[in-house]
Amino acid sequence: MLTMEGNMSKVITLDKTIEVTRKLHEAFAYVSEFSRIEQWDPAVASASKLTTGKPGIGSRYQIDMKAGFSLYYEIIEFEVNKRLLMTVDSTLFTAIEEIVFTTTDTGTKVRYIANFNFPAPIAIISRLNPAVMNWVGNTALEGLRKALEDNFTTPKASNVLAAADKLILPGVWRFTRLGYTSSRKRWNALSAYMYDRHVVITGATSGIGLAAAKQLAELGAELTLVVRDKNKAQQVVRELIEQTGNTRINIELADMSLMKDVHALADRLLKAGNQVDILINNAGALFNPRKQTTEGLEQSFALLLLGPYILTERLHSLLAKSESARVVNVLSGGMYSQKIQVNDLQSQRGEYSGSTAYARAKRGLMILTEEWAKRWQGDDISVNAMHPGWVDTPGVVNALPEFYRVTKCFLRNPEQGADTITWLAAAKEASKVSGKFWLDREQHPSHLSKRTVETAAQRKQLLVALEKLEKTTATTKPKQRKKATS
Template identity: 40%
Template structure:
């Protein structure tokens, strides 16, 4: 199975599509998380008001977790929460609002989540602005949303995660990150012609590159850290930001639940997966496929040090 699974992955179109998911699910040994695997645990999911985030919230609710729906839009967040309670009448569902691209809001959100004794975080909030946009703190919006805010939020929640007997953190990346080199000297995308899809891929590349460093950094708190990508998924974000791709690839796109599957598995499978890995369809995947986008360990650490300084200086 390993050989054909690898071939699917290298083919991209087959591996990332709904076909790839169906083939892997059919050939997979029975490794679904057991019923009630997350009972008594609290899972916060950012960007949970639609698409993959809402599907992750539903998946962990089905496993018995106390779900915290985190989003920017209160009406949409409450609508997702109400839907979860309707589907799972015994579920405990909460809503917390906050924009993870904004340092002040991250600090406030962390203070509220800390009081809820969070056991796990899924960093799923995502943006793809068509034009270069700065966050409230002056950083390129994709970088702030996908890298700075999630890392800062986790850092601020380390006391709560340390109290958990099985703390887990999952970063939702993108297969598009394979196409982008690590922007060691231009984290905020100030050089060259700005393209939203490119900014998205660059920030996800940074995120993925930092997962092993974050796993080491948070090991003392007992946190399992994983990155993953969901394949090609039919979500409002994709149709809104990449309408041509959504139209052309429409029949091949996965549903949100299929895109959410690996995140839910990473949270619910027992024992916890090895920390520091990058995953797709419940298998650990390489960080690199293209020679032109490979980076060195020195470059990884240089980016990690710069991101850590920004987080320490601006988010504390």
């Protein structure tokens, strides 16, 4: 419904309602974080939150419209699971907007009421074209309805995309921030309710891992951050709580390149017995020259392949306890250049290259992604891998200074690199597929050339080698049976 008031028709009122099958508390949690409006209102170019913490009275947002102007929202009344009341200021109009939530027999009713106050010149135009305001309201509410119904299909593999990946220019272009900007135009809303989900994420104190942790904390998930530096981790937790208002953030200390730490971490999590809904294997680094850990393992192999293998295998029972569990493995486009070397997993032969060792380890993790997907499909566990693109992180600056110098103007920020991690961890449609490789929420081939494809025998050899190392590096030894006494 649309009405107009005043001698100059300065006030325009919209009053519209949608009904969705979503539970009321889930609908409220999604809409009340108003920066998400860009996901469901096609007139919005971008949205950002200007304040920190959970949504509530005093929360402020900047909404940049595709028409070229900005709106500034402030929440002035906030009733959990019931109602939001917001003021709106802009160069074109001011407004009061109210969103009311009520439970129905099948889900939730969302009522949107807005009173727009236009200056006289603009009011005349609005009076001549009342259908425009009505269309804007209907379009936005229809977008919200689709977002809350959350019934999107899983993106399928594209032959066109696969062909482009094999060509150097289109393939490399997609790794940049320009590729991210292009892809996001096709994305659906991410309205997942994560307050009942527990996420374990490695390497979460900087770069992509930290960005993913923040995004998941904003969605309400309980987080367990696996970190090496306790002091740094405590500072990260304080900042995440301040930024997101989410206090359910835990720390587990472990160096993922040391198998004694990985086993001890798994032991602690198994002893606690809490289900793990999402495991994100993100910890990584590129090493030059070749180095060995204190356990005698080559660092790239230990950190990027053996560590994730042991942690994921050992947490299988906690993942299996969850409804629709997920494993997300963070890879790299560098794996496209390498084939797994099952007879030289620790790069002992020939001249060592940190980039090559890194890419081979990531190739191995892609193989594990496919193997776990097949093995655990009956356990309701989806396992996927993703490529964050080229991201401006401290790791890239330190490990690849020349690459950074040449590409820095095209690099993504960590939030853009982390997006697909969050989507694979949270999106309803992402749980419907397993064993795939993703970039910007789109399926990409795991190989670009036959020369990188391993044989079935090589794949089996890799699995046998990793399983053997899992057993030999275990910190918990079987108890010896006492001799019987007479």
